[in-house]
Amino acid sequence: MRAARLIKMVLLLQARPSMTGAELARELEVSERTVTRDALALSEAGVPVYADRGRAGGYRLIGGYRTRLTGLGRSEAEALFLSGLPGALREMGLEDAASAARLKVSAALLPSLSDAPHTAAQRFHLDAPGWYQEPGTPPLLPVVAEAVWRDRRIRAVYRDGAGAEVERELDPYGLVLKAGVWYLCARTAGSFRVYRLDRFVSVRPGPDGEVFDRDGEFDLPGFWAERAAQFARSILRTEAVIRVTAEGARRLPYATDREAARAALAAADAPDADGRVTLTLPVESVEVAFDQLFALGPEVEVLEPVELRTLFARTAERTARLYR
Numbered sequence: 001m002r003a004a005r006l007i008k009m010v011l012l013l014q015a016r017p018s019m020t021g022a023e024l025a026r027e028l029e030v031s032e033r034t035v036t037r038d039a040l041a042l043s044e045a046g047v048p049v050y051a052d053r054g055r056a057g058g059y060r061l062i063g064g065y066r067t068r069l070t071g072l073g074r075s076e077a078e079a080l081f082l083s084g085l086p087g088a089l090r091e092m093g094l095e096d097a098a099s100a101a102r103l104k105v106s107a108a109l110l111p112s113l114s115d116a117p118h119t120a121a122q123r124f125h126l127d128a129p130g131w132y133q134e135p136g137t138p139p140l141l142p143v144v145a146e147a148v149w150r151d152r153r154i155r156a157v158y159r160d161g162a163g164a165e166v167e168r169e170l171d172p173y174g175l176v177l178k179a180g181v182w183y184l185c186a187r188t189a190g191s192f193r194v195y196r197l198d199r200f201v202s203v204r205p206g207p208d209g210e211v212f213d214r215d216g217e218f219d220l221p222g223f224w225a226e227r228a229a230q231f232a233r234s235i236l237r238t239e240a241v242i243r244v245t246a247e248g249a250r251r252l253p254y255a256t257d258r259e260a261a262r263a264a265l266a267a268a269d270a271p272d273a274d275g276r277v278t279l280t281l282p283v284e285s286v287e288v289a290f291d292q293l294f295a296l297g298p299e300v301e302v303l304e305p306v307e308l309r310t311l312f313a314r315t316a317e318r319t320a321r322l323y324r
Contacts, residue, residue, distance in 0.1 A: 005030070009038055010047055010061075018052070018060040035059075138182055138197035141175075148172045148184075151214050153206030159199045170195075171212040174220040178228075185223060187215075194227055229259075236260055236282035240289050241304040243278045246271075248299030256281065256292045278303070286311070 005028055012027055013019060021032040028035065039059055042049045048062040147154045157167045170186040175197075177183075182197035236257060244252060253261040260282045268279035283289035286308045293300050294315070302309045 006038055006042060009035075010042065010049075013049065013059060013061045014065070018058040020058040024059060138200065140200045140203050141182055141197055143203050144172060144184055144197065144200070145175060147203075147205075148175055151211050153210045153212045154203050155206055156195075156203045157201040158195060159201060165201055169206060171214075173214070173218055174223075176220070176224050183224075185220060185227075187212075192218075192223060194224075232257060232259065235284045238283050238285055238289070238305075240281050240283050240293070240302060240308055241278065242281055242293065243276050243301040243303060244296070245276050245299045248296050249277055251296055251299065252281075255295050256283065256289075276301075290315075 024035045184195045264279045264281045
């Protein structure tokens with residue numbers, strides 16, 4: 001543990017001209033007294049760490065010293081490719097590995113490029129969760145993430161859609177973060193399925209920490225895209241016949257399922273004398289269709305089903321009475 005901290009201290013000093021004891025203590029998560037002892041240990045080992053005294057003092061490396069301890073370990077290299085997802089790294093327990101990897105990359109850069117990591121981080125940032133959501137981290141995510149990295153078979157208990165607890169033996173292939181929600185893509189009984197991590201009740205290693213043979217043909221992005229499209233189509237179990245204005249047609253893909261709206265508009269007949277288009281739109285349910293289409297206001301008129309049209313009419317009457 002101390003050896004790793006000493007290496008990190010050297011890399012920090014190599015990446016910056018000088019650092020105070022307080023700054024090093026904060027980065028290394030130790031006391032300033034420990035920083036002093038570590039600096040002395042490095043100096044005794046032949047690393048030219050120099051301590052400047054006084055208010056503006058700090059620690060620095062003498063004479064352009066550069067360590068060759070910049071080789072990336074496997075976990076650090078893997079974490080580096082996820083370094084644009086700081087929240088995801090933190091939730092999976094990989095933040096320290098990513099930090100070490102970034103330090104090693106910074107240490108390997110020429111002095112003229114030493115500010116590259118900082119300038120990039122100040123210009124690009126990915127915030128995965130959607131607006132108006134309070135994303136929660138599934139407590140079992142680090143355990144599952146470790147199994148994914150190591151190709152370790154797991155036995156998981158999760159709650160299905162009906163709330164019943166089910167136990168499965170899973171080969172965890174990959175994790176997906178979608179709009180702030182974590183999903184596990186896993187193989188079970190010879191087929192691939194998708195599980196929400198926040199429904200997992202418990203996870204334990206498979207028999208004797210068994211390692212599964214990963215299918216080299218498995219493509220996580222492609223698999224997820226296909227399953228996401230299948231899911232989007234599967235929930236559209238009802239149809240609504242609507243009439244939209246030109247403005248309603250423009251806004252429809254942003255209010256409902258985008259692909260379903262575009263397909264419905266493409267298949268619609270020519271506009272009527274008033275410029276309105278009648279189309280049949282696949283929707284999830286009457287209730288969901290009402291919530292989605294109501295946002296279009298007078299730009300849409302519901303023709304069928306009757307219960308959806310009635311719901312619009314009653315809501316319009318109540319709204320009119322409220323504003324008289």
